[in-house]
Amino acid sequence: MGRFVVAAVAALSLLYVAVAGADEPSNAYYRTPSRLPGKRHGDVIRHKALGGEPAVAGAGRTQLVIYRTTDAAGRAVPASGVVSIPKGRTPKGGWPVITWAHGTSGIADQCAPSLDSATAAAHGYNAYIYPLFTRWLKAGYAIVRTDYQGLGTAGDHQYLIGASEGHSVLDMVRAARAALPGALSTNMVISGHSQGGHAALFAAAEAPKYTPELHLRGTVAYAPASHLDEQIPLTTSLTQPNAGLTALVATIGAGLEAAGRSAGVTPVLTPAGSGLVADARTQCLGTLAGTATTQNLTPASLFQQGASFTTLRRLLDAQDPTNLRIASRVRIEQGSADTTVIPLFTDDLAKTLTGRGTPLTYNKVAGIDHAGITSGAGATDGTKYIEKWMPGR
Structure with missing residues (x-):
């Protein structure tokens, strides 16, 4: 998996941006x-x-x-x-x-x-x-x-x-x-x-x-x-501020939770990580990145130290087009x-x-x-x- 480390950092940076919303349609x-x-x-x-x-x-x-x-x-x-x-x-x-x-x-x-x-x-x-x-x-x-x-x-x-x-x-x-x-x-x-x-x-x-x-x-x-199953676990080594990437990781977690896959997400998150995943449901990446900046969050800070990614990787792999x-x-x-x-x-x-x-x-x-x-x-x-x-x- 080492050959993916450098690529993973770049791949997850600045993927996408959006605006705020909620479960109940506003229109x-x-x-x-x-x-x-x-x-x-x-x-x-x-x-x-x-x-x-x-x-x-x-x-x-x-x-x-x-x-x-x-x-x-x-x-x-x-x-x-x-x-x-x-x-x-x-x-x-x-x-x-x-x-x-x-x-x-x-x-x-x-x-x-x-x-x-x-x-x-x-x-x-x-x-x-x-x-x-x-x-x-x-x-x-x-x-x-x-x-x-x-x-x-x-x-x-x-x-x-x-x-x-x-x-x-x-x-x-x-x-x-x-x-x-x-x-x-x-x-x-x-x-x-x-x-x-x-x-x-x-x-x-x-x-x-x-x-x-x-x-x-x-x-x-x-x-x-x-290849998100390869990339997400590698973000635990990213301890420097990267608001866009931090927000994207939280958005991916929110997507899994929306599909009933929270068993692979919740156990690996810190309280701050859980909070940002919750925010992802109502904030799009640009706004969410601002929240991550305000809270001084990094990609690594979303995850518990030493957490096992076995279940999360399996869930991500199940959604991989390979x-x-x-x-x-x-x-x-x-x-x-x-x-x-x-x-x-x-x-x-x-x-x-x-x-x-x-x-x-x-x-x-x-x-x-x-x-x-x-x-x-x-x-x-x-x-x-x-x-x-x-x-x-």
Whole structure:
């Protein structure tokens, strides 16, 4: 594990930022009854036209959709998301679909990309991807974008919990097709960045059984998160202030707790660590980093000295995409200069999935950083891959 030490420090630094929120949605439109309408995952609860920042340039129509999905335990839960339809006449059979999984915008409800605005604290972490969406819309693809379960809608966001993410990504397609009859094809590509790259891979693994009526043409994962079971225990050696990393570790802990995995989290935390994990449920990473600074917390200070990480590592490993079996084609885009998702980890991920039989193309782009992989060469290569297997307009 020693070869990962240097990379782990960088990989966990400055992953993502967001804004404050709570379990109960602050926006009335996102609130749902405890007994959800509908009968199956992907059923629509409600939908309406949406304007503002989420209505990206190039879209002819934009809809906000509230829908049913299932969490990691298989329970019916609400989720929200955005449907963007290209301009022009709908082709026979509907527009081919790209279902997008977003990078981390936080655990709080206000972090949901469907609630984005020019003045939102998380705007930069949502808006960086809009140019790629515009490119895809102009090429003739409908884009559906889940907020994930627990972001915007009721409940805690099960952050980096693969099944929950994957279900949200797939059910968003079902819901969008039901909300806009005839507008969307059954042909889809799954794509996502960072946390969303992680989500995209889990969705690809789940798709054949979870949404068999949808035709998965391929998956493009940009800088997918992986190997947290290797990285988190190493943060116990980081005794110098690093507010962003400290907040991120607490957010990962909160994500595990939201999915009922607190048995692996609580025993290793100090009282200060437990407090910061609790704060992560209502504070996004930027605010949470400020809390860590105020309390003079470091990554190491979150954990009890000499604590056993056996259970925590097992829980994190269970959410690692290296364990997936994906039979459909996958392309991974990774920047060689990425200091957020370290290429060393993605190299290993690609090698492992290929060895397990996934028809995988791995494209490492020289000199590109974490956000940059979704623009420039990474965007071009990924788009060409999509066009090859699922032609657009």
